[in-house]
Amino acid sequence: MYTFETSRTSDCDRRERGEWWRDQVSSIQCRMSFELAADYRGRIEHQRSDSYQVIRWWGDAEEISRDRQQVRTDPRDAYELVIPIHGALMLRQDDQTSHVAPTQMALISLDRSLDLRHGDGFSSIAFIVPRERLDLRLPRLSQSGVTLAAKLGLGRIVVDMIASLRENGASLAGSQFDAICDRIVDLLALTYNADTTAAVVDVQEGLVTSIRRFVRENAHDPGLTGAVVAARLGWSLRNIQTQLQRVDTTPSDLIREERLALARLRLQDPAWFRQSVTQVAYASGFGDLSTFSNAYRRHFGERPSDTRSAARDDA
Template identity: 40%
Template structure:
């Protein structure tokens, strides 16, 4: 374990050994996995953090963190008043913070940069950088837990619908994948679509079915088999497509193609 911090209130530690660490005092701890996996144990429950996810641990949380070998993680200790003055959090760890996009990625990049440049930073510079990191981290956590406003939800819905239209043929398209790419939490996307009476899964299926219907009606696709059409639009098989298509439109893909050709 290498201590990259100084004598100030902020600390930045690079943990590289396979060890269990009690997190019971000394300020909030921001966990940033770099490689491998951290196993967080609290009250008989487990939470796993890997690269791309982070956690914020309150000072009084009865928690143990175990690093799975080989594992490396940066642990930033933040003075209690720096967080409590900005957030009203329960005495439980905040886990699963998305550090791959949006504000979470900015925070993670800054923590890594401060760790890499620690030897070139004076104590005031180190503390100033940690102040900015803490401010942005609190904004990221607050945005994750604060219910979005109706205006913001409408904006999220519009962006999500456009994203689904543009990526409907991607077989890996899911609500989680959308959230990561767009920089929002999955909960924000779910709330936005809930207002419109749908879910990420239903929206993706609807857009794919509409795309299939349009292609079945298009003479340019008349020689494309139903199986190839299914795979090209994100369905696992022709039977999966046919079942969903009939449920939605009351007719099979082959019947629609036959009727269109007859006209």
């Protein structure tokens, strides 16, 4: 399911706008507490699939909090990337307080306590990511409530892609929306590493990036193994294993992950609709349909045929 909707407080009675805003934001993001005016003014543009959400909102001053009880009673298993467009945001999470300006963005967890507030005339974009999608790429995500650069480099690319995704949301199919979001999550993981990792680790991260890039480019090869990766990159297999161990994965796990990502893209691509699920599996490097189907369902929470059917419906 993919939807693109706009709602605004001006559609409500003035005396009910604050309460409407509380209910609307809590239903979209998670259960939270609000301090705001009864005649609050705000607008939300919301696009979502079964996996991702992009939210653009404008609003008056408000203070928002999410405590441990709300986390327990309304768990979301998700991260939220908040990108201020106009006005600054005060954020506190994991005992860290940040003031996030429009040249920055903040990565927060919706399953930890948080406090945030902003003034009148504030506007922002939020990108909500299922926890497992980002944890797969950042298995050692050390903290949330962290501020990342959004003006230059990788951060700017992330912001531009999310903004473009929002602006073109009404013309996208659900499978296209999810495919673009998957790529944004890849870039967000790289941005997080670039902004939070010490320089001494940067070289090691570069090695891991090289390994991931090679595996991604050759995932379709059914003969790809850790030993092949090592030989082609000119390193020892032990070095490959050591580098990937740093990010809590192994050569075989990484190869399977990239093959699954490739298969998902092909299942969603109209150019591959003539190919059966079995043909897509084999063309994406899998040698056994049962192994592919079981791994796909564990990884994405649905069968390959479900992904194909949803993509056909969108097309």
